[in-house]
Amino acid sequence: MTEKVKFSSTHGQNVTLTNSSTTATWSTRQSGGWVFSLAPLEQGQTVVVELDGSGHCDLGFIKEDPQCTNVMKQVFKQMNEIRIHKRKCTIPVTLNDKATEVSSRFQEKTFTKTLDQESKMWLALYVKFGKISAKLLMNGSPEYPVMFSNNHGANISLEENNCLASTVLANPASTCFVKDKISIGEELLFQCSPLLEGEREPSRYHLKLHVYERNPESLKKDFRYLFDSGTAYAGEPPVTTLEVFEKEECKGDIVVTLKCDTIVGYRAASSKYNEQTLRVNVADGIWVILELYRTTVAVSKRAKTFSVTGVNVADAAVREPSNVNAENSMDPIRSMQERTELKRQVSDYSEVSDARTPDDNVTERLASLERGHQELHANVKALTQTLQTAVSCNNFSVPPGHVPKAFPLTVASDMRSQTCDREIHIRKNFTQLINNMHCVTLCDKLFEKELITQNEYQNINAETCSPDANRKLLLAIMKRKIMKSTMDKILDETDQGYLKNMF
Incomplete structure (x- = not known):
């Protein structure tokens, strides 16, 4: 299940x-894979784009100097959509003599784009994903590399005097x-x-x-x-x-x-x-x-499997030899429903694990289960005494050794309030909370519920260092009488339910 x-x-x-x-x-x-030529293409000029690696990218141009504008706000004119896998490919790009048309040739097909008169164009490459390196070569000659602009996307690194552009992460x-x-x-x-x-x-x-x-x-x-x-x-x-x-x-x-x-x-x-x-x-x-x-x-x-003294019972049952009855070794599990659930968990576990039957020391495993039996018996006895005490405090009599099947609603309510609605405690786990708490969202929620003041909120958010902000927020919380149920709800609302046990 x-x-x-x-x-x-x-x-x-x-x-x-x-x-x-x-x-x-x-x-x-978004990939952060933008890179541009440093200089615009000149009339009648051909630049060969040489790509190497695996991935998807778009080749095109922009009409503004990449050195002077925001990389992410460029108006990109796409010409070619390129997919390569562990190979090199070359795409020649030519600006005609009148600078009115730019063309590119890829896989035996030629693509053209019309330009406004007297407009300039800078080559642009956008790597969508993949590990790809790119070079710009004047007329395709390795002796005449064209430099890339040092204003590029976050996922691009430049080498060889800004003549080689490569993606840093293939899948950002x-x-x-x-x-x-x-x-x-x-x-x-x-x-x-x-x-x-x-x-x-x-x-x-x-x-x-x-x-x-x-x-x-x-x-x-x-x-x-x-x-x-x-x-x-x-x-x-x-x-x-x-x-x-x-x-x-x-x-x-x-x-x-x-x-x-x-x-x-x-x-x-x-x-x-x-x-x-x-x-x-x-x-x-x-x-x-x-x-x-x-x-x-x-x-x-x-669901979490039943555990005895640090040994996973489903694991132990699967790994025991077939002649060991796991059900009989788990006497403290009384009801048929619980036994059925244990069998189901054992079956589920065997489907998804490559468990192997140990080839020795079955006696030691049985001894471990027996110790678990004894510990469970002691725990049940302690729980019985606790419940008897709680009932006697509310004027109910319980025969010795007997656990009531049901409590009056008023008693159950009182017991829940005693265990759940206490004030929170911070000092015991103060250091752990400083290191694991996400201050910003928690601070916002506490301020929204009027559990911290506006001055406290501003002082906490003024901290640039997360541990210092967490420390201030915890000290502010300690001044308030916040109930455990309230804090648990706030932690759930801020996706920090993992901190509940620390309060």
Whole structure:
């Protein structure tokens, strides 16, 4: 049984969310791949555009000096749409003797555009996506390269004295991530499919799978290029890359599960089960990040499996030899419904994992389950005593060792209010909140609900350093008697539900 979960509203420019944010689709909108010739073409002049690599790009011209105008506000006149894959191609571009017509020849076809009299034109290249390098050669001669303007898009780098232009990232701003992190024992199911070109699958498509221990929104501060193609590349982000699934591997289901506080398991429909050991402890859960290329992905989550002393019960049951009765070893699970649910989880797990039966030490595993049995028995006993105390405080008598099947509504309401409607506590997790809180959206929401003053709001937003702003906001919150239920609602509204346990 699965439940739908959402992708975060924080995502790259080249990702679109649909179906109530449960589906993410790659879509090329902006690439930062603009580059222009430094000088305009002269009458009767021919410049050969030499392209090398793989990708899609448009060749054309502009009528304004790129050195003097905004790159993104150029009026681009397209001539050729070019698709190449691991090869070189050349496109000669000629301005006629009267400077009234420009022509280009590509794949045995000639394209022409009419120009106004006395107007100038600068060659322009827009790389939509791909890893492509470009040179401009006067009359096609390598001895006479034409320089590019140093005013270019963020995804372009210039070399060889500004005569070689190359894209920095092949697939910019295509990052998205699941809104909430997964906990130990939970699984995310990604249903992937390629974006069709008409009725055909594209020749190349892939999905990159990463995990990150911190809120991925924090990446936007130091690695904004992951979300905005107009931002220059700033080095590799500190995420853990699990795998790049290409073509058939990202066609169908991809399953990601947090096995324990240091191991992530994953597999695609056409791949074997794999595990990645993390360099950090993620006992509180971890976020899953995707980079899409010509793919669309729907996400859902499987229920958390039952756990005994750090051992995943579904995992243990699948991996035990066939002569060990997993159901009988789980005595504390009393009801038939719970036993049925456990069997279903075991079955689901065996479908998506490449589990192998261990070949030794069954006794040790049974001992581990027995210890879990004893711990569960102790926990049930402690819970029984707690419930008896709560009932006795409300003038109800409960026989020793008996857990009431139902409580009067007034008692249940009182108990919920005691556990949920307390005042929030910040000091215990002060440092963690400073490092993980997204101050701007939270500050806006607290001001909107009149939980901080206008002076506090202005002072907090005046801070340019995020940790300092977070620190000021937390100190302002500590002055207020904010209830836990109120703060939980605010955190949900600002997509920061992962912070609930810290308040």
